[in-house]
Amino acid sequence: MVGQPVKQSLLIIDRFLEMMLAERGTAKTTISAYEADLKDFFSFLQDKNSASISSQDIQSYLATQKHFSASTVSRRLSCLRQFYKFLMNEGEITENPISLIEAPHYRRKLPSILSEDDVIHLLEGAKTWKGPEGLRLLVLLEILYASGLRVSELVSLPFTTIAEGLKNEKPFLLIRGKGNKDRLVPLTPAAIDALKEYLKIRPVFLPKNQDSPWLFPSSSNKGHLTRQRFGQLLKELSLKVRLTKHISPHVVRHAFATHLLRHGADLLVVQKLLGHSDISTTQIYTHIAQDELTELVETCHPLAKSCGLI
Numbered sequence: 119m120v121g122q123p124v125k126q127s128l129l130i131i132d133r134f135l136e137m138m139l140a141e142r143g144t145a146k147t148t149i150s151a152y153e154a155d156l157k158d159f160f161s162f163l164q165d166k167n168s169a170s171i172s173s174q175d176i177q178s179y180l181a182t183q184k185h186f187s188a189s190t191v192s193r194r195l196s197c198l199r200q201f202y203k204f205l206m207n208e209g210e211i212t213e214n215p216i217s218l219i220e221a222p223h224y225r226r227k228l229p230s231i232l233s234e235d236d237v238i239h240l241l242e243g244a245k246t247w248k249g250p251e252g253l254r255l256l257v258l259l260e261i262l263y264a265s266g267l268r269v270s271e272l273v274s275l276p277f278t279t280i281a282e283g284l285k286n287e288k289p290f291l292l293i294r295g296k297g298n299k300d301r302l303v304p305l306t307p308a309a310i311d312a313l314k315e316y317l318k319i320r321p322v323f324l325p326k327n328q329d330s331p332w333l334f335p336s337s338s339n340k341g342h343l344t345r346q347r348f349g350q351l352l353k354e355l356s357l358k359v360r361l362t363k364h365i366s367p368h369v370v371r372h373a374f375a376t377h378l379l380r381h382g383a384d385l386l387v388v389q390k391l392l393g394h395s396d397i398s399t400t401q402i403y404t405h406i407a408q409d410e411l412t413e414l415v416e417t418c419h420p421l422a423k424s425c426g427l428i
Contacts, residue, residue: 127160130168134204143298155197168205173215180219195219232373236361237263240352240370241308243359250322254334254343255351257316260309261291262367266374266392267303269345269367271295275333280313295393303391 135153138144144152162179163171176198183191198216205211232240241263244256262272271293283291283305290304305313324330325337332342349366356365363369371392378388 127157127168130205130210131156131160133208134201137204138200143296145296151193152197152201155194156201159194159198169211171215173218176216176219231376232363232365232369234373234377236363237370237373237377239359239361240355240365243355247355247358250319251351253312253316253319254323255355257309257312258334258343258348259352259355259370260312261305262370263374264306264309265291265293265303266371266388267291267293268295268371268393269348271393272367273334273343273345273348274340276331277333278331280317280333284310284313293393299393301390301393 131153134156135149138152139146139149159179160166162182163175166175180191180195183194186194195216202211202214202216206214241256241259244252244259246252247255258272261267261275262269275291279291279293283289288304289310290302292300293303294300320333320335323335325335325341330341334343335341336343336347338344338347345367352365352367352370356363375388375392378391379385
């Protein structure tokens with residue numbers, strides 16, 4: 119039976135994770151996943167010394183992962199690649215046993231997507247939602263669709279970010295995303311108008327009328343609206359407008375990217391707006407746009423059948 123990693127392995131894992139957090143600003147959720155992955159790896163190898171682990175050992179470990187999804191195996195392999203790069207840089211090993219191991223190939227699942235009409239229905243529905251909570255929901259949705267922010271970035275927007283952004287002739291937000299990388303994202307006129315109206319009633323959400331550093335303050339432990347609560351509000355809104363598609367903040371982010379590309383936006387620009395470090399992550403949206411265009415031709419073109427297109 120495989121045992122738990124002992125002190126030697128735990129120390130090298132801790133050093134690696136500290137580097138990932140301090141130098142690369144890796145997200146805490148990723149740090150936790152990498153920690154679990156590395157402990158599982160060393161546990162399988164019965165805490166074999168890092169310098170004595172061979173490519174065959176790594177292949178044997180990956181062979182035991184077949185019951186996991188391809189994306190999970192890919193993440194674990196990515197973790198090991200970065201870990202061994204760290205060992206090389208630290209002088210812990212002289213040869214990298216993982217350098218010749220290829221990542222598994224798998225078809226990335228395409229995200230759910232909303233049409234432009236779907237988004238309009240959501241926005242119009244939010245406008246009919248009475249009271250301060252309705253106005254807050256509208257501005258959340260307007261900013262999300264205007265900027266494509268990650269939900270965690272949206273709900274934790276600092277109040278100063280908005281105050282500074284609105285001072286500009288063409289308002290924009292300075293967002294600090296993954297890896298502590300800053301990016302600028304513009305705001306649409308509709309988002310700006312909704313934001314200005316929301317700022318008038320923002321004090322309603324201040325806990326016990328205390329000041330708050332967040333644009334969307336709340337009584338939660340974090341001090342701001344949680345992503346879970348925003349997700350709940352979006353689902354309530356989708357029911358209100360009778361939208362049967364799956365809806366979440368992430369789906370709206372997908373819609374932002376896909377709609378931009380459909381209207382001719384440059385892929386590199388969309389990559390920057392989304393805060394993707396790798397262009398391949400953004401390219402998934404081009405597949406969605408292509409699939410939609412193909413379906414449009416096949417179902418709507420008058421000569422599609424006679425030309426043998428379907």
